Amino acid sequence: MRQDKRFLTRLGFFALFVLAPPLDIFRIDLTLGHAILFGQPWTLGLGPFVAGEASALEAAWNLVWRFFLPVFGGAAVFLLIAWRWGRLYCGWLCPHFSVVESINRLMERTIGKPSLWERKPLPARHADGNPRRTNRRLWPLTALAVVGFSLVWAVVLLTYLLPPATVYGNLAALDPSRNQAIFIGVATTLFTIEFAAARHLFCRYGCAVGLFQSLVWMANKRAMVVGFDRSRAAECASCNAACDNACPMRLKPRTIKRHMLACTQCAQCLTACETVQANNPAGSLLQWVDGDCALDVSDHDFGRKPEVPADCFTRIDKTAEGPRIVVQE
Structure with missing residues (x-):
């Protein structure tokens, strides 16, 4: 599950x-004045330059691969994941x-x-x-x-x-x-x-890590998002807003993406809907969608009604294992 x-x-x-920290996988030791990474000291490599044993070019290279590359490279990968899948972290x-x-x-x-x-x-x-x-x-x-x-x-x-x-x-x-x-x-x-x-x-409002993920995710209208099958909205009448009640961030999963800025992709709402609709042959009304199918959530705003594929929900395998696109015969 x-x-x-x-x-x-x-x-x-x-x-x-x-x-x-105790396993020395990663920590910043203030008593030593440098980081520890996988049991090894991780410094900026500027000691030889300060001692006059290395050139400015060598010092600059150390800064690039010991600080800028891991920090900005890691941040780029992190934000790329957020761009595509949202706040998965x-x-x-x-x-x-x-x-x-x-x-x-x-x-x-x-x-x-x-x-x-x-x-x-x-x-x-x-x-x-x-x-x-x-x-x-x-x-x-x-x-x-x-x-x-x-x-x-x-x-x-x-x-x-x-x-x-x-x-x-x-x-x-x-x-x-x-x-x-x-x-x-x-x-x-x-x-x-x-x-x-x-x-x-x-x-929702105070975590910089979460906020940057949300802003990057919002910029991609085709990113993975919780989608609501509007064609079957009448089937929601008897569930007492189970998806809303399940959301730990207190969001409303059936609304537009702009109102779900802080969504963490925890899928609690999906699980709640799947539980309520367990005996419904048509399956859950909430699914993870992406690509053009995500436009109905991300671009359905300020009077816009984007054209989306008609089979966004029928082509999703309705299992509890997550979003998996299946090939239509």
Whole structure:
């Protein structure tokens, strides 16, 4: 299933996020004054030039391949992926978004809403028809999760800047240095406020990584996007907006692309629609579409009604494994 695969990719990347510094996969050691990459020191290579042992040309070349090429080359690949497929990093890898979804679920179990700012609770039943049960006695567990995730984030970020053995060793001995204690205390407090009250709001409006992906994605009208089969809109009448309720970013998946700027391609809405329409031979009303088929979402705006292929939904294999174009006989 799609969501099972997404769980594994997010779990794996969260583990990489936590373990990269202690395994010396990547970190920036402020005590050494340079980065560590796969166990090896990664510097700008300017030492020989400063010591008068290398020419200016050699120093410039070191800057190009040690800084500009990896930084700008990596950014170009990252944004190219966003241009074609949207915020896949956010929905399928980002460790912050993993926390957002985890706390959303705990909030739902506790108060029937994924966020403190929701005006009304979610429907009494899930997309599969099972009753939605809430229990306010779960508040301590929810609060513990918020503070726990915040502490983990604060400590992990510190290990990207200081030797992990020192950080974890001091914490194990309950004897962090003054600066370490201040960093962890302040960061934990800020993350606690954010995770408790502004999780998806930060993803929508405050995350520069997510914003740049969204802007690049919006520039490509033929990029992959959640499409809605308008010809079968009447079949949505009985589902109680299951796709809207499933979206962790609190978006409305059946609207135009401009209103889905912050979509993370998590496919929760697709899964909800597939669940509701499980007994419908025509399948889900929501699908990932791209190319000319995406124009109905991205260019259907300000009075424009673009011409799109008539078989955008009939030529998509309706399985839970994701978008796969099949050849028509």
